[in-house]
Amino acid sequence: MSVKPVIEKNVPLAGLTTWKVGGPAKYFTIASTYSALKSAVDFAAKKNLPIFVLGKGSNILVSDRGFPGLVIHLGAEFQKIKFTHNGVVSGAGVRLYTLAREAARRGLSGLEWSVGIPGTLGGAVKTNAGAQSKNISITFKKLTIMDFGGKLEVLNKKQIVFDYRKCILPIQGIILEAELALFEDNSEKIQKRMSEYFDERKIKQPLGYATAGSVFKNPEGYVAGKLIEECGLKGLKVNKAQVSTKHANFIINTGGARADDILKLMNKIKLEVYEKTGVLLEPEVELVGDFD
Ligand SMILES: Cc1cc2nc3c(=O)[nH]c(=O)nc-3n(C[C@H](O)[C@H](O)[C@H](O)COP(=O)(O)OP(=O)(O)OC[C@H]3O[C@@H](n4cnc5c(N)ncnc54)[C@H](O)[C@@H]3O)c2cc1C
Incomplete structure (x- = not known):
């Protein structure tokens, strides 16, 4: 039906x-x-x-x-999780953190790094999300996708190009589920690692504010946040959008910012960093819809 x-x-x-x-x-x-x-x-x-x-x-x-x-x-339908003894098949709509937490409870390791990343599994695969020098491609085995013509396909790792915060799929479509390989470990140890990683985030990142995480990718050989900070841009504002004073690669919506404000601030940062260091920053966040 x-x-x-x-x-x-x-x-x-x-x-x-x-x-x-x-x-x-x-x-x-x-x-x-x-x-x-x-x-x-x-x-x-x-x-x-x-x-x-x-x-x-x-x-x-x-x-x-x-x-x-x-x-x-x-x-x-796309928010279901099925664990096996050495992995998981999960709907793409499941929050990555839920997956990591449920895996940890079962003594399955491999996703601890994702604690504090607020996205879904589908978003994580599409952006090859990562932290702590790890990323989703390491555990990734295969996915099911519906192309924009409505056809279902299964793609394995060999058919996909994963790069730094990038995933090139041979088909444009909607990722519906993914299978990840996990490995057995002591549940308490896994949970301890997760809380240590989360503590690190709390120290470094402006959690609790409206942000989209790191705005720019780390250019080869550099750390974007460090470059922005060294250019003296922490706290820089365009209307209600502000470079975080805690982590220079985060832009905070301090309340009532517009997308245009954020984009203008991103462009200012890009220009200043380029003029002062010669390094060109590339956005990690994706622009959706039409901008001037
Ligand atoms: C506080 C904070 C901390 C963050 N820390 C990190 C970090 O440490 N590492 C990191 O990598 N990212 C981080 N991010 C960014 C973000 O959480 C990740 O990129 C996340 O994986 C995006 O998932 P999402 O579900 O929110 O995707 P969205 O933002 O909704 O979409 C991102 C892209 O994925 C596509 N997409 C989403 N779901 C699907 C699907 N089912 N099928 C096909 N395409 C899909 C969208 O079309 C879009 O192109 C952080 C963000 C915040 C706010």
Whole structure:
């Protein structure tokens, strides 16, 4: 039986991102079953709309004008987790941290580094999320994807190019689930590592503020935050967007910032760092929608 997806119009996206900025999605749906997802994809194809897959919105800057197509967020069917003795098959809509915590409880190691990353598994695969010199590609085995024509495919690691905060898939589509290899370890030891990593984050990062994590990638041989700090840019503001005084590679929405403010601040940082050091910063966050 095919389930008709509920597709809403003009849905504000700001509240669905960690930066809390951005305009509405022209169309928005939470796809809770395969068949609803397929119908949503068909809907976009029929109307010739671009599709954006939204995880937790923790690595994106949505334009103040919003997204002129269909935004798809994965619901219940894609939030299931199945552990095995040496791995996990998880829906792409599951929060990475939930996965790491559940794995730790079962004495399965391999995801401790992800503590404090607020995204979903799908977002983590797409951005090759990482920390503590590790990333999702290390544990990754395979994924199931629905292409924008509604066809399901399984892709193994050999078919995917993982790079620094980048994942090149041979097919554009919606990642539905992924299988990760984990290994057995003492549950308490795993949990101890996780809390140590989280303590490190609390010291270094402005947690509790509206941010999107690191704004720029670390250029080869440099640390972006250090470059920005050395250029004296901590605390720099454009309206309500501010370079964190705690971690220079984080931009905080101090309340009521617009995407344009954040983008202007990013451009200022880029320019200053380039003029002072000759190093060109590349955004780690993805711009979604149309910007000037
Ligand atoms: C406080 C904070 C700390 C952070 N720390 C880190 C860190 O240490 N390391 C790190 O790597 N990142 C970090 N991030 C950034 C972010 O959390 C990660 O990039 C995360 O993996 C993004 O997941 P998401 O679900 O939020 O994706 P989104 O931001 O919603 O989307 C990111 C990209 O993934 C795509 N995508 C999402 N889901 C799917 C899917 N199911 N199928 C296909 N494409 C999909 C989107 O279309 C988009 O292109 C941090 C962010 C914050 C706010």
